[in-house]
Amino acid sequence: MMKKSKKAALLSALFMGLGQISNKRIVKGILFAAIEVYVLIIGIPYFMFSFWGLTTLGETPQYFVNGMAYGDHSIRLLMNGILAIIILIVFIGIYVANIIDAYKTARAMEEGKYSYKKKKFLDKIDGAFPKIVLAPAVIACLFLVAFPLICSFAIAFTNYSSPYHIPPKTLINWVGFDNFKDLFTMDMWRGTFIPVVIWTVIWGVVCTGLTYSCGLFLAIITNSKLIKFKKLWRSILVLPMAMPGFISLLIFRLAFNGMGPINKLLTNMGFEKVSWLTDPTIAKVVLIAVNLWLSCAGTMVFMSGILASISPDLYEAASVDGATETQKFRKITLPLVLYSTAPILVMNLAGSFSNFGVIYLLTDGGPANPNYQYAGSTDILLSWVYKMTMNVNQYSMAASISILIFIFIAIVAIFNLKRTRSFKEEDMIG
Amino acid sequence: MKTKNHFFRKILAYFIILTSCLLVMIPIIWIVLASFSSGNSLYSEGGTLTKPSLIHYKELLSTTNFGLWYFNTFKIATINMILSVFLSMGSAYVFSRFRFKGRKLALSTTMIMQLFPSIMGMIAIYLLLQMIGLLDTHMGLILVYAGGQIPFNTWLVKGYLDSIPRSLDEAAKMDGARNITIFSKVIIPIAKPIITYLALTNFIAPWMDFMLPQLVLRSPHKKTLAIALYSMVAGQQNTEFTSFAAGAVMVALPITLLFVYLQKYIVVGLSSGASKS
Structure with a gap:
């Protein structure tokens, strides 16, 4: 049975x-x-x-x-x-x-x-x-x-x-796969895609690198024994993080406006006006600077936490051996900080490729570029996608590019996850 | 020699700190002064300091729907905060404490979902809301906010809960406590810092976001503050500049104060986010 x-x-x-x-x-x-x-x-x-x-x-x-x-x-x-x-x-x-x-x-x-x-x-x-x-x-x-x-x-x-x-x-x-084929072979699409990718990479790398180093630098200074009133400085420097980001960005949009206060000040002082947001190269520099203004505070706070976790004994031992401040920074601070923040650095890099709020609010991707299809000179991939979705109804192409961005971010994330695990096993910082 | 070197360092450090603080403060001071100026131009005149005026605030409140937009944003932010905390706390607790089939799969799926650029789903979200009749409603917007944040929040909170020793809930279990009791009496009190962080970030998000409201909301009286302020500045003629300044101050002030007041929880959240990977 x-x-x-x-x-x-x-x-x-x-x-x-x-x-x-x-x-x-x-x-x-x-x-x-x-x-x-x-x-x-x-x-x-x-x-x-x-x-x-x-x-x-x-x-x-x-x-x-x-x-x-x-x-x-x-x-x-x-x-x-x-x-x-x-x-x-x-x-x-x-x-x-x-x-x-x-x-x-x-x-x-x-x-x-x-x-x-x-x-x-x-x-x-x-x-x-x-x-x-x-x-x-x-x-x-x-x-x-x-x-x-x-x-x-x-x-x-x-x-x-x-x-x-x-x-x-x-x-x-x-x-x-026609959309992907068009993106890489059709002149109309490729002529936009390639330069936009290059600018996206520059944007991501420069923004992440600058924010990281400036944040670390400010954290070291605000934590050093050299200065007094640390709390005061720190609370001022943290303001850009506390303020709503889009308001800061809109303020900058007005400030860098062709007829805005910065140009007014320049003309009053006898200088030429600068087309801050309408010249492609200058606009890119302004974007990176404003992004630094916005994100430096967060990195500073984060770095301060990391610095506080480094044992003071290390520095004391170095002092006894007669190390200079520069040596201490290069041999103790930098390696330890890099070590514990490497995974976050990589994730920030991946994140900054898709961080287009700054660009959208400040220049709207502009100035217009006649050689580009539906993109302006300062558009990164994702703001281009946003424009194609919201303004010109190129949904299929927008979705194709999003997939490419996703694949890129996913590869970085998986690579990062694997590295982090091997990092953890070494367990250098207790 | 050494003292001279030290002196130079000190000067340099102060110089850098003062420059950075100045760079941070100037735009903020400028917008605050502009909001109290009596003129209408982009550049604040020297007169602001001697005779400040509230005219732009009055203008903003009487000629536009500013109060209504403020209420809309506040309502969306509050409901989103409650929903998000409720949804993410529970799922993070389950992922952190229970072992079940498909747990790993679910965790890696949420990990992948939060990697997608959020605007990728926008077309489909628009069509979805249209199909179920929630387009141009606050309800639709709240659902998209709260739902969209689940993957990220779950990972964030799970990272924090993992660091709470399991012996605590095991001890409670020995005493015969039910899961719901352990969750509410043991876990939630310890997890207060991360709950505060979660509540804060999800409350603030709708005040800052302009992409989703632009997509979902059509009627002027349903607007949130972010779109309202954006449209004041994005127009070709910046005639509404001073209204924007007044509005910016009214939005930024409470958010900034809230942020500063809850500062220590932000550090908790930042480091929990870091440990999740």
């Missing part, structure tokens, strides 16, 4: 809930069965429609009959299709769980371990505590983070862009 556990698993595989019922877990069994009935009745036409929509992205563009709109809306079909896949995966998960549950319960009964005792309601709830707490976060994440990201990911492989492929008036199609 077939073992009870195998029978239960088989029954559940045949129709959800049957195994549970044969295990005399009637309520659970009926619940599982109800889910399957529901999916079979409502689900099949829905899934058929969704997969048709996802593969074809619609067949008839919108048309009007007596003022009523008919036809397929490609993007809705796309999103609906992805949603259907997610639901299907969840259903398959429930199906597998149902089989495992039937098997395990029957197995426990065979071995005589299973004793069905009525738990107190509160204890039952408490046993499910992790699930109950996690559920809202998982659902919110699924719908508000994962789902939009998957949709955007899919859009990168379509031709969703103005002027010819904007639903509901027109349909969109799957185009495979």
Whole structure:
């Protein structure tokens, strides 16, 4: 005779809930069965429609009959299709769980371990505590983070862009890797992509490097014995971090304006006006300087913490040996700080490639560059993506570039994670 | 020789510190003075100091919807703060203390999700909100804020909770405490610094962000302060400059004070964020 556990698993595989019922877990069994009935009745036409929509992205563009709109809306079909896949995966998960549950319960009964005792309601709830707490976060994440990201990911492989492929008036199609191919081969796209990538890299490296070194420098000075009123200086220097960033940026936008106070001051002193934000090169320098103003404070606070964790004994020993201040900095401070901040430095670098708030608020990517497609002279990749999404409806290209940015950041992050682990094993700073 | 060297160092250190402080203070002083000036131009006149005027504040409050925008932002920020703390604390606790199937997978998925540039999902978020009818509502904006922050916040708080010794909750478990009791009576009191940090950052975020409101909100009376202030400056003619200055002071002052008041928690959050990797 077939073992009870195998029978239960088989029954559940045949129709959800049957195994549970044969295990005399009637309520659970009926619940599982109800889910399957529901999916079979409502689900099949829905899934058929969704997969048709996802593969074809619609067949008839919108048309009007007596003022009523008919036809397929490609993007809705796309999103609906992805949603259907997610639901299907969840259903398959429930199906597998149902089989495992039937098997395990029957197995426990065979071995005589299973004793069905009525738990107190509160204890039952408490046993499910992790699930109950996690559920809202998982659902919110699924719908508000994962789902939009998957949709955007899919859009990168379509031709969703103005002027010819904007639903509901027109349909969109799957185009495979064409967007990526265009980006690297079509002059119109490549002519923008390459210079923007170069500026993005310069922006990221220079900003991170400057912020890091200036932050460290200020932290050392505000912590040194040379100066008095340390608290006062520190509270002033920390202000840019405490102030809302976008307000500081808008203030700078006004200050560097062609007719703004800085130029006014220059002309009053007898100098020429400087086109701070309208000359491409000067604008880039201004952007980096303003970014330094904004982010230096945070690094300073962070570095102060690191400096405080270095044991003063090291410096005392060095002093006894007759080391100068410069030597102490080069041989003690710098290696230890670099050592413990290297992973953060790398993550800051990755983050600064996507930090476009400064650029968007200060120059809006400008000044305009006639050689670029939809980008200005100071646009970095992500602000270019933002413009293509918000202003000119080049969704598919914007999504393709986002994927490239993501791949880059992900590689850096994984590399970093691996290095950090090996760092930790050495455990140099206690 | 040595004392001379020391003296030079001292001068240099003071010089650097004073220059940096000056560079930090000048833009701030400029905007504060401009908000109290009586004129309307971009450059603050010398007259501001002798006869300060509140005219721009009055103007801002009477001719624009500033009060309403302020209330909108405050409402969104408060609800976002509560939702975010609630969602992230729970999930971080579960990830930190419970071992279950798929835990590693879920953790690395959240790690990857927070690496995506946030604007990447924007097109889809817009379409999603449109489909469920939450476009141009505060509800939609709050949901996107609170949901979008879960992956990052979970990692942040988990890093902090991991550093709390497990022996504490195990001892409570021995005494027969339920999970919910351990969570609320043992973990939450110890985790207060990180909760404060979480609440602070999620409260401040909607005051600073202009990208999502620009995407989600259309009606003028639903605006948040960030878009309102941005549109005062971004226009071609900067005639509203002084109104912007007054508005900037009214927004920046409470946020800055809040930040300074809760400073020590920020350091906690920064170092917890650092240890998560």
